[in-house]
Amino acid sequence: MQDSFYITDKYLLRTQTSSVQARTMVANEEKSPIRIITLGKTYRREDDATHSHQFNQIEGLVIDRKETKISLADLKGTLEVFMKKMLGEKTELRFRPSYFPFTEPSYEVDVTCFKCGGKGCSLCKQTGWIEVLGSGMVHPNVLRMNGYDPDKYAGFAFGTGIDRLAMFKYGITDMRYLYANDIKFLSQFDRMDK
Amino acid sequence: MILSRNFVKDYIDLDDELSIKQIAEDMTRVGNEYDEARALVNSTNLIIGKVLECEMHPDSDNLHVCKVDVGNEVLQIVCGAPNVAKGEKVIVALPGAVLPGDFKIQKSVKRGVESNGMICALYEIGIDKKFLSEEDKNGIHVLSDDAPVGKDPIEYMKLNDEIIDFDLTANRGDLLSILGMAYELGAIYDKKVKEVDLSHRESGEDLNKSFELKINTPNCSLFLARKVENVEIKESPDFIKNRLIACGVRPINNVVDISNYVMLELGQPLHFYDADRLNGCLEVRQAQSGEKLTTLDEQERILDENDLVISDGNKGIGLAGVMGGLSTEVEETTKNVIIEAAIFDSVMVRKTSKKILRSEASNRFEKGLDPNRTYMAIERACKLLAEYAGGTVVTGMCEYNQADMKDREIEVSYEQINALLGTEIPKEEVLNVYRKLGFTAKDSGTTADVIVPRRRLDISIPEDLIEEVSRIYGVDNIEGKLPVVPMKRGSRNNTLREIRRKMVNLGLNETLTYVLINDKEVHKYTADSFEELRLSDPMTEERSVLRYSLIPSLVKTYEYNKAHYNKDVSIFEIGKGFWKKGEEYGENNKLCALMTGNYLDSLGKDQKVDFYVMKGVAEEILDYLGYGGRYSFVKPKQDICEFHPYQTAEISVNADICGIVGKLHPNETKDDVYVLEINLDKLLEKKTGKMTFKEISKFPSVNKDLAVVVDKFVTSAELQSEIKRAGGKLFLGSKVFDVYQGAPLPPNKKSIAVSLSFGANDRTLTDEEVNTVLNQIIERLEKGVKAELRK
Numbered sequence: 001m002q003d004s005f006y007i008t009d010k011y012l013l014r015t016q017t018s019s020v021q022a023r024t025m026v027a028n029e030e031k032s033p034i035r036i037i038t039l040g041k042t043y044r045r046e047d048d049a050t051h052s053h054q055f056n057q058i059e060g061l062v063i064d065r066k067e068t069k070i071s072l073a074d075l076k077g078t079l080e081v082f083m084k085k086m087l088g089e090k091t092e093l094r095f096r097p098s099y100f101p102f103t104e105p106s107y108e109v110d111v112t113c114f115k116c117g118g119k120g121c122s123l124c125k126q127t128g129w130i131e132v133l134g135s136g137m138v139h140p141n142v143l144r145m146n147g148y149d150p151d152k153y154a155g156f157a158f159g160t161g162i163d164r165l166a167m168f169k170y171g172i173t174d175m176r177y178l179y180a181n182d183i184k185f186l187s188q189f190d191r192m193d194k
Numbered sequence: 195m196i197l198s199r200n201f202v203k204d205y206i207d208l209d210d211e212l213s214i215k216q217i218a219e220d221m222t223r224v225g226n227e228y229d230e231a232r233a234l235v236n237s238t239n240l241i242i243g244k245v246l247e248c249e250m251h252p253d254s255d256n257l258h259v260c261k262v263d264v265g266n267e268v269l270q271i272v273c274g275a276p277n278v279a280k281g282e283k284v285i286v287a288l289p290g291a292v293l294p295g296d297f298k299i300q301k302s303v304k305r306g307v308e309s310n311g312m313i314c315a316l317y318e319i320g321i322d323k324k325f326l327s328e329e330d331k332n333g334i335h336v337l338s339d340d341a342p343v344g345k346d347p348i349e350y351m352k353l354n355d356e357i358i359d360f361d362l363t364a365n366r367g368d369l370l371s372i373l374g375m376a377y378e379l380g381a382i383y384d385k386k387v388k389e390v391d392l393s394h395r396e397s398g399e400d401l402n403k404s405f406e407l408k409i410n411t412p413n414c415s416l417f418l419a420r421k422v423e424n425v426e427i428k429e430s431p432d433f434i435k436n437r438l439i440a441c442g443v444r445p446i447n448n449v450v451d452i453s454n455y456v457m458l459e460l461g462q463p464l465h466f467y468d469a470d471r472l473n474g475c476l477e478v479r480q481a482q483s484g485e486k487l488t489t490l491d492e493q494e495r496i497l498d499e500n501d502l503v504i505s506d507g508n509k510g511i512g513l514a515g516v517m518g519g520l521s522t523e524v525e526e527t528t529k530n531v532i533i534e535a536a537i538f539d540s541v542m543v544r545k546t547s548k549k550i551l552r553s554e555a556s557n558r559f560e561k562g563l564d565p566n567r568t569y570m571a572i573e574r575a576c577k578l579l580a581e582y583a584g585g586t587v588v589t590g591m592c593e594y595n596q597a598d599m600k601d602r603e604i605e606v607s608y609e610q611i612n613a614l615l616g617t618e619i620p621k622e623e624v625l626n627v628y629r630k631l632g633f634t635a636k637d638s639g640t641t642a643d644v645i646v647p648r649r650r651l652d653i654s655i656p657e658d659l660i661e662e663v664s665r666i667y668g669v670d671n672i673e674g675k676l677p678v679v680p681m682k683r684g685s686r687n688n689t690l691r692e693i694r695r696k697m698v699n700l701g702l703n704e705t706l707t708y709v710l711i712n713d714k715e716v717h718k719y720t721a722d723s724f725e726e727l728r729l730s731d732p733m734t735e736e737r738s739v740l741r742y743s744l745i746p747s748l749v750k751t752y753e754y755n756k757a758h759y760n761k762d763v764s765i766f767e768i769g770k771g772f773w774k775k776g777e778e779y780g781e782n783n784k785l786c787a788l789m790t791g792n793y794l795d796s797l798g799k800d801q802k803v804d805f806y807v808m809k810g811v812a813e814e815i816l817d818y819l820g821y822g823g824r825y826s827f828v829k830p831k832q833d834i835c836e837f838h839p840y841q842t843a844e845i846s847v848n849a850d851i852c853g854i855v856g857k858l859h860p861n862e863t864k865d866d867v868y869v870l871e872i873n874l875d876k877l878l879e880k881k882t883g884k885m886t887f888k889e890i891s892k893f894p895s896v897n898k899d900l901a902v903v904v905d906k907f908v909t910s911a912e913l914q915s916e917i918k919r920a921g922g923k924l925f926l927g928s929k930v931f932d933v934y935q936g937a938p939l940p941p942n943k944k945s946i947a948v949s950l951s952f953g954a955n956d957r958t959l960t961d962e963e964v965n966t967v968l969n970q971i972i973e974r975l976e977k978g979v980k981a982e983l984r985k
Contacts (some may be wrong), residue, residue, distance in 0.1 A: 005731070005732070006730045006731060007728065007730060011727075013729075021411075033679070035679060043709075043734055051734065054709060054710065062679075067693065068679065069616065071615055072615045072617075073617065073675050074675060076672060076674030077674035077675040077676040078676060079674075081676065085501060090201075094223075096222060096225060096669075098339025099363035099365045099366070104655070104657040104658060104660075104661060105660060105664050105665075137614055140657060154613070163814060179706065179708060180757055181705040181706070181707060181751045181754070181755075182754065182760065183703060183763060184758070185702070185759040186705065186765075190698075
């Protein structure tokens with residue numbers, strides 16, 4: 001991929017934390033259910049006010065036997081809690097069907113615009129919604145290739161960028177603030193966050 | 195893909211009450227995002243006027259003063275266009291009108307002459323210049339003589355359309371057509387999609403007798419050709435031109451426009467050849483390496499065997515699916531047209547188009563096409579050429595077909611649907627969704643047997659059909675719930691989290707800096723030998739290697755803060771350092787801290803950071819992690835040139851070097867800057883002591899202060915370890931409280947003042963007992979580090 005940083009033909013800096021999902025599944029070998037949150041640094045060849053070549057992602061993955069009925073409804077409930085805790089109890093979510101190769105069905109998740117509260121403004125392009133998450137039910141091929149029988153197992157996955165979420169939550173106007181580490185910036189976050 | 199409301203209304207009845215914005219939002223909810231939804235001509239208060247008088251402005255060389263009849267009144271308008279003239283029918287924006295870009299029209303005075311509105315060019319009311327003729331690009335638009343004065347010019351020009359510009363997902367190639375959009379809207383609003391009119395007459399001898407196809411590649415699965423004779427090249431009718439403009443395509447002439455129109459309508463790209471410039475044959479083959487071909491844009495392209503070429507049997511005349519060739523292009527003089535409708539391998543088209551040009555056509559080939567549509571498209575083109583270009587369709591069609599025409603049959607169980615979605619949707623509702631989508635679904639008790647039309651290339655497994663249920667039934671109608679599963683807290687990063695908290699509690703700010711640094715800095719602040727990890731294709735030199743130590747990043751952060759007037763900087767970061775040794779790649783978690791200026795300013799007391807403060811932070815962390823009594827600060831085995839020669843120590847834990855603490859060398863910075871770095875992976879694998887209770891003495895301890903003069907190379911740590919060795923059982927501990935260098939001491943000497951404490955668990959020590967130990971200590975110091983007692 002042209003937006004990756006390569007070290008050799010074999011080694012590169014990851015562009016997404018999804019690699020952890022695959023490794024966890026392979027290491028676990030269908031022995032037990034998986035419920036993980038992974039987060040970490042990721043890298044892409046871009047740098048501007050809204051993109052940093054280094055940024056952070058957080059992902060969740062749940063895989064369990066079909067008897068436990070892990071479903072889209074569970075994914076919805078989980079993300080509702082996650083977003084309300086992060087952005088405030090009044091936050092509403094909108095699941096939009098979308099397309100990602102590793103989930104089926106796939107959804108992009110919008111939250112009510114934190115600037116205008118959903119009325120429509122320049123930040124949300126008058127729609128009242130801001131896209132924050134990608135998610136979906138794990139694609140049967142992903143299960144199969146990582147050693148899980150898709151007839152017996154199902155699960156959901158989601159992921160989002162922590163930097164962008166932080167910008168939304170605190171109203172940070174430029175991603176570069178996050179990496180400049182100005183003491184006047186850092187000390188604004190030196191408190192309990194209720 | 196841009197949807198034109200007028201265009202899609204050919205195939206589906208949309209409620210006039212529905213606003214374009216509402217349609218866009220409804221499409222979004224089923225997964226089709228949009229960038230904008232608006233009227234095609236986004237202007238208000240326009241009216242058709244007739245120019246009654248037109249004279250030069252008395253005070254200007256290019257302004258005209260016009261009297262314009264707008265039906266119920268005659269307005270005086272100042273106009274700057276060169277082509278305004280008496281008798282013309284024109285578009286007038288009345289005072290109060292708003293043109294695109296929030297441009298408000300008001301009564302005004304132009305160089306002393308009153309102006310009540312504006313005579314408009316098409317680009318001023320919102321038609322992009324790229325769609326316009328030369329005259330319209332350079333002046334106001336002149337309407338035909340039959341334009342009704344006082345009426346709405348948008349309606350008159352049939353530009354009263356609305357558009358939605360969609361940003362579609364990569365799997366929905368079927369929506370790259372108006373007909374595909376109609377099916378999607380039909381599913382949302384439960385409306386039936388109308389038939390496409392393919393009817394036309396044909397005559398003459400069968401085309402197969404005079405024309406031949408040669409398909410010499412496996413990368414073309416379907417190729418159809420028909421002929422239309424005696425076409426008349428002219429301007430397209432308004433509805434074709436306007437729909438092309440609405441969908442973002444520039445009208446050229448009726449024949450070219452029809453090929454684009456059918457592509458937009460049905461999603462199948464077509465190519466029209468001037469039949470008289472072919473030799474009765476079309477061939478599809480792989481290009482030869484180095485083969486040259488001049489494309490429509492008059493550029494010579496050099497091809498290789500991964501490009502797919504159309505030839506006339508002798509030479510290449512087009513790049514399949516990407517761009518036609520110059521030699522057989524339809525021109526003003528063309529009379530007879532060969533229509534090509536084909537399906538080429540999507541990967542091959544993508545690779546060639548990436549090299550040459552990405553177009554509306556190549557995009558559709560890349561996403562995949564429905565062969566049934568290919569047949570429809572060629573008939574539709576014949577119909578439109580007969581109707582709007584006066585052509586005669588020749589009997590028969592040349593046909594090569596290896597394509598899979600069949601619809602897919604997929605079985606999905608109701609239980610599977612409801613398990614994956616977490617719902618209890620009744621089977622009738624499921625079947626209803628498939629019916630709305632135009633699929634054929636049969637209920638077989640526990641499963642729905644669904645026949646998915648070929649146009650939906652994205653649907654191949656039961657999960658795809660479940661997604662369709664969630665889309666059309668509505669995700670909003672699925673209630674979220676929390677999974678009920680046993681959970682346990684992960685253990686992985688607890689220690690790092692504890693260290694982070696402790697550092698914050700010590701009053702340092704946590705930073706997050708870039709892992710990629712300048713290659714000039716990667717070997718600084720360390721004596722370790724390793725090979726750096728270098729990016730093969732960095733964006734800049736500044737971000738070209740992976741850091742080994744975090745110190746360069748924190749030094750940069752300190753420099754940034756200094757430049758931004760922050761003098762007191764106490765920061766830390768926990769992150770990874772990367773290295774390579776031979777074929778082995780590795781990474782280590784490291785804790786790094788940097789301190790300068792005043793520390794804990796808020797306590798109201800100036801506490802300058804010095805070596806002992808930085809070392810104290812290291813001790814706090816080591817003690818907190820349970821290494822108390824197991825670590826010492828030792829002189830570095832070799833000098834590291836970025837560190838101060840005398841104010842630097844390595845941290846030895848269980849007799850193994852795990853980190854460094856010290857002052858930056860004056861060559862690095864003139865400020866007093868102190869840094870600390872600990873290899874956490876190395877540290878945390880060392881054993882710690884158990885947390886156990888030690889009896890606390892009920893008797894008071896005795897403190898004695900001692901000041902000694904030593905050579906300036908002797909460190910406090912060395913002094914303290916000598917004291918400890920001589921102290922015996924009654925010695926409890928020592929603390930350095932002053933270090934002094936300068937007059938009256940000789941330049942190579944320094945004074946170190948230490949506070950010593952003594953005690954026992956079973957008694958109060960006598961003066962004699964304490965003095966005996968103290969004398970032992972002094973003796974040891976005199977011998978060991980040549981200390982002199984300071985008087």
